Amino acid sequence: MTMPGPERRATLMRVAAATWLLLISAAVVIDHVALSRLAEQLETRAAALRVDGVEQRLAELAQQIELSRQEPNALPKARYESDRLALEQRLTAIEQALDSHPSAEHLLPLQARVEQLEAKLAAPRPSTPPTPRPRPSAPAAARPAPTEPPFRIVGVELRADELFLSILPAGAATVSQVRLLRPSEAEAGWRLDAIDGATALFRRGDETRRLAIPGRQVSL
Known part of the structure; x- marks a missing residue:
C-alpha cells in the first residue's frame, strides 16, 4: 500500500535514527570491551613487573645475608636461618601466584618484609675503638757546640792615643795578614x-767570648 509523502518520510527518518543508534551502541560496546581488555593487560603487565622487581630485590637481599653470615661479629645464625626460610617461602608463593596475576594489595606484605630486611642490613654494627698507642718521646735536642772566633789575638797597639787589638785570621801565616780592630x-x-786589661770581649748575636790577650808591650 502506498503511504502519503509526509508519513513515508517520517517512517524513513525513524528507521534511520534507529539504525544510527544501533550502530553507535555497537561501537560503544566494542570500545568498552577493547578498553576493558587493554586495562586488564596493563594491570597484568604492571603486576608482573612489580613481582620481577621484588624477586630481584629478594635475590640481592638473600645474597647480602649470605655474605653477612661469613663476616665476624654477625647477628646470630638462627635469625639468618629463619630469614632465609621466610624468603624461600615467599619466593615459592610468588612463583605459584604468577599465573593468577597478583594485585598490588597482595604484594604489600612482601614489600614490608623486604624493607625490614633492608633496615636490618643498613643498621650500623658496634665497633670497638682501637687502643691508642703511646707516642714515642722526641729525643732531646742536642745543644750546639760553642763556636770560637776564626782568628787569634796577637796583641794590642796604641796609635794616636787610641788602643787597637791586633788579630791574625785563621789559616794566615804571615805578619802582613795581621789586622787591627778598634772597639x-x-x-x-x-x-x-x-x-779590658788582659782580655778582649767579642760578641756575635747572643754569643759572647772573652779572649785572653797575650802579654806584649804596647807600642807607643
Whole structure:
C-alpha cells in the first residue's frame, strides 16, 4: 500500500535514527570491551613487573645475608636461618601466584618484609675503638757546640792615643795578614765590644767570648 509523502518520510527518518543508534551502541560496546581488555593487560603487565622487581630485590637481599653470615661479629645464625626460610617461602608463593596475576594489595606484605630486611642490613654494627698507642718521646735536642772566633789575638797597639787589638785570621801565616780592630769593629761576624786589661770581649748575636790577650808591650 502506498503511504502519503509526509508519513513515508517520517517512517524513513525513524528507521534511520534507529539504525544510527544501533550502530553507535555497537561501537560503544566494542570500545568498552577493547578498553576493558587493554586495562586488564596493563594491570597484568604492571603486576608482573612489580613481582620481577621484588624477586630481584629478594635475590640481592638473600645474597647480602649470605655474605653477612661469613663476616665476624654477625647477628646470630638462627635469625639468618629463619630469614632465609621466610624468603624461600615467599619466593615459592610468588612463583605459584604468577599465573593468577597478583594485585598490588597482595604484594604489600612482601614489600614490608623486604624493607625490614633492608633496615636490618643498613643498621650500623658496634665497633670497638682501637687502643691508642703511646707516642714515642722526641729525643732531646742536642745543644750546639760553642763556636770560637776564626782568628787569634796577637796583641794590642796604641796609635794616636787610641788602643787597637791586633788579630791574625785563621789559616794566615804571615805578619802582613795581621789586622787591627778598634772597639765596635768586627771580624768574621764577631764584633769587638771592649778591650779590658788582659782580655778582649767579642760578641756575635747572643754569643759572647772573652779572649785572653797575650802579654806584649804596647807600642807607643
